[in-house]
Amino acid sequence: MPSRRTAGASAALAAALLIASALGLPPAAAAASSYLPAPPHNPYAGPDGTATMHGDTGSSDLTPLAGPGAGGLTAERTALASACPTVLIGSDGYPVVLCTPIFGQVPTVHLLDPDTGESLAELALTKGSLLGGVYAYIDDRDRLTVVDGSRSLLRVGHHRDAEGDWQLRIDQSLSLASEIPEGDAVTGLSPDWQGRVWFATGGGVIGTADDRTGTVRALTLPAGERVSNSISTAPQGTAVTSTHATYLLTAGSDGTPHISWRRAYDRGQARKPGQLSWGSGSTPTFFGPRTGTEYLTVVDNADTTVSLQVYATATGAPVCSVPVLLAGGPGSENSPIGAGRSVFVASTYGYPYPAVPGDAGDSVPSSAAFKGGLSRVDVRADGSGCDLVWDNTLRSAAVPRLSTADGLLRTVLRDPVIPGTDSTSLLDPYRYAEIDPATGEVTRSKQTGIGSLFDSLQMAGTIAPNGTYYQGTITGVVRVRAPSSPAGD
Template structure:
């Protein structure tokens, strides 16, 4: 019966994909005409040249840093070495991807500057090739249906979709303009664009079927190569594995097989970070550094538990850390201030925990797994962190995602608790210190920063006397990295279709900013005076 239902659903999905993808602009309600188009003043680029940043190594198997995945690079710093919008005569463009849904979760850029991304809606996922300037869809192919979507259609309960990170929410771009995707059939696929016919078409270059190695109910969250070319993958129920680069043999185990904690469920909600010294994975109980053991099985070199709290908080997806691990290499100095000499480099990994009163940013030494320091964030009793940390130099920036009402696309009145905080490591990398705190409320977006202009980008809902009553007005928001001052806000749209609903901001090599919103994709670009 289940097999028959899946066949019917697959056919229905194909029909709906074909006939319910409008391809025009995202609809604006009448209230949008009454919302201020701009707050603040255009910014002046102020590149981050004196913050003591150590460059992020280029991953040997991924496309250039900044273009290869949701978080910009293998370190997951969410930073870009090219400029984003300064707010100079900004223009907002949009592309509706479906009648209902169409959110773009991960944007990547090929060597021609075109967008490669996955768009998800209630009937399935599509891999897209998009013109970065016009947002026109140039090529598309369907991906397998996710189990959460099947359940949502059967029960008409769509809340599970927004908390499911499997089957294409994450993907990465390999060298040679080749996306790598772990789909919901538990097949890792590598795609490429074939233009031999004169029209771009998606083709599959390579497939790795790992379904038989996973228990029923486990589905791939992400897949990405390490520095040796082994393709690592993980699932929400806790499987961690890799495909050997030379033999293509699959090695996989569940975290519980290593910890011995057989009576405790341990889930992995987010993707992982990769660098030359290891694979960094956070579960809902502990932070890990993984590597390949002598027996060729995945194993951890260290495991450090954190405070996971006692409950699932409003705005959180699960009880545990909501952040993808972020890596940073930080200079160590012999003293503070003028005349200080660099005496070393400390390799760090950062997440947030889920402590009951206040979540903490927790920074680990990547070599030993010891906690270097932790720092409490946001208003006591109203703090949640569900998105990756922005990291640069010796600084970490975290946004508050606490939301009593809920802030996703299902909410009529999405609100969130304000709070964006920057903390810095001190001169000898032993202590975190507050740099600034902003009262901007960036509900669910994955924030990003341009090191070329010194601007942190958020996506905020504005509520004030300028906004019509009951209008849900969304603004692309720029914040000064150095001071935390809000520089400007650009109105994008009103209502559910413009809610980013955990979609990220992405800065393109063309200087445009992109935001995945519930109904598709929007771009913000400067125009000459």
């Protein structure tokens, strides 16, 4: 695989090995520790690593859980006849999956058996837009928190009935219709440190909802700015990236949102192939080597070469702008991974999505090859700028995740039927892959399936407490695990 590296990768690896030797730790453990700290735990969210699509409310895409153990791997599919972008797990170890059925496209919640992966219960929600309801999170009471097509904030709990069978039901509901106009839909939501739920809509409404008091407050971004990805929360505030700019917002005592700062980015001339909106495809990511949240980062949408933009969370001051995805395609629909001083970015340029939102607009060019691409950027220790560490053409077909327990990046790769080409087809093979974050090289992989039934569609994977890797696909959920590991938690 073509790769571009700097001395930074070698230096990082050497430092990790020195730490390992000094502390008597295995190299993998020392390497994992270099990607800490993660953002602080949000007391109103479930377990870090499994509570949100991006692991935590800071959207770091980190997990404190180790993946499948050493040795051989098995891959099994739970067929749900649905695209399943959101696989979350609460403190009880039961996976809760938010899916959109192929037929009818009514968002449906599934509770999975942690031993077999089969659906134990399901609950249909009110239908909304294509991206409405994709983002959800597990709260501190193991309830799926989501906004459905009726513009209601729902807390969906799973409970056993008198016969011991599982049921999913709406435990709590709060209408947001007073602040969200009809025809608009929530695209992202996350709790803050006061227990309020922040939300953002496709139409650019940013608000807070407190279902303890019934209070809903909101503001609207400047005309023409839309929000097509999720939002992130940290103790300093709530980060939102619109189709024009990145914001940090805070709220007054009554929950009314206020803009702390705004930073515009290069959004290019149009939507790119392999993206679902015209603008950055990033859910903004909090990261940093001291608190885990002193920096905020997104990838822009510049026409020829995209760049990673890093800002100081406190002020919005630019830290650096570094060109990324140089060997692959210049565009990303995925949230970056933020880990200590390191950021990892995956390209989706040219990815053949079967559908895009109706308001996405035409892409320029109309289509492109899926070259792939994965880059690592490190912020300098003194905060004076950033450096590209390595850059390659791995064809990630999922949102990569990084484990701080075993020090490995994980994703699903989409291989071409004809090796060495940039082609895509309905017969492409897909494989789970573990990647060394120091070098960008694949260290282990396992085929998950062949053909479009196994398309992971740039959706996020989740590692369960027992090491099983769950990956949503266009038709259900794939589980990858070591055969010697127990199936359940």
